[in-house]
Amino acid sequence: xxxxxxxxxxxxxxxxxxxxxxxxxxxxxxxxxxxxxxxxxxxxxxxxxxxxxxxxxxxxxxxxxxxxxxxxxxxxxxxxxxxxxxxxxxxxxxxxxxxxxxxxxxxxxxxxxxxxxxxxxxxxxxxxxxxxxxxxxxxxxxxxxxxxxxxxxxxxxxxxxxxxxxxxxxxxxxxxxxxxxxxxxxxxxxxxx
Numbered sequence: 001x002x003x004x005x006x007x008x009x010x011x012x013x014x015x016x017x018x019x020x021x022x023x024x025x026x027x028x029x030x031x032x033x034x035x036x037x038x039x040x041x042x043x044x045x046x047x048x049x050x051x052x053x054x055x056x057x058x059x060x061x062x063x064x065x066x067x068x069x070x071x072x073x074x075x076x077x078x079x080x081x082x083x084x085x086x087x088x089x090x091x092x093x094x095x096x097x098x099x100x101x102x103x104x105x106x107x108x109x110x111x112x113x114x115x116x117x118x119x120x121x122x123x124x125x126x127x128x129x130x131x132x133x134x135x136x137x138x139x140x141x142x143x144x145x146x147x148x149x150x151x152x153x154x155x156x157x158x159x160x161x162x163x164x165x166x167x168x169x170x171x172x173x174x175x176x177x178x179x180x181x182x183x184x185x186x187x188x189x190x191x192x193x
Contacts, residue, residue, distance in 0.1 A: 080172060148164060
């Protein structure tokens with residue numbers, strides 16, 4: 001039995017869904033589309049299906065992007081940035097930076113379960129990526145510290161502020177990514193696909 005042309009167009013639209021969703025539901029969606037054509041007519045089926053695609057495709061795509069792993073990575077970045085902002089403000093004499101350090105600590109403690117689950121999820125190459133990021137941040141810190149030591153003068157300029165800020169962020173983030181990378185389990189290449 002050959003697929004009618006309308007199914008070919010609809011199958012092309014199904015490709016907008018994430019791959020896992022397509023593998024599980026492609027045939028069911030095509031069958032539902034065919035049933036809609038029989039029950040409601042071609043025009044009504046196309047309108048209802050178009051509306052469904054406009055609503056559900058972005059939802060499934062967003063759901064895939066905001067997975068547990070991505071959420072935990074975003075959380076680590078946010079905690080690191082808040083902590084770095086606190087350290088930078090303390091280094092520049094703004095003692096309200098203690099509040100930022102406190103907020104970073106509270107956030108890390110409140111989300112420790114989500115962070116621990118994400119760290120323990122074996123993902124192919126994730127450990128290696130985290131360790132590479134840590135090494136790159138360490139190089140950035142050493143570079144900034146060296147340049148900072150060579151250019152610091154009697155007056156504090158924007159150049160010194162930028163070097164101190166970038167160096168401080170790298171100094172804080174490098175050990176964070178190192179610890180996270182070391183705590184990330186190695187993925188079995190035979191089990192992770």
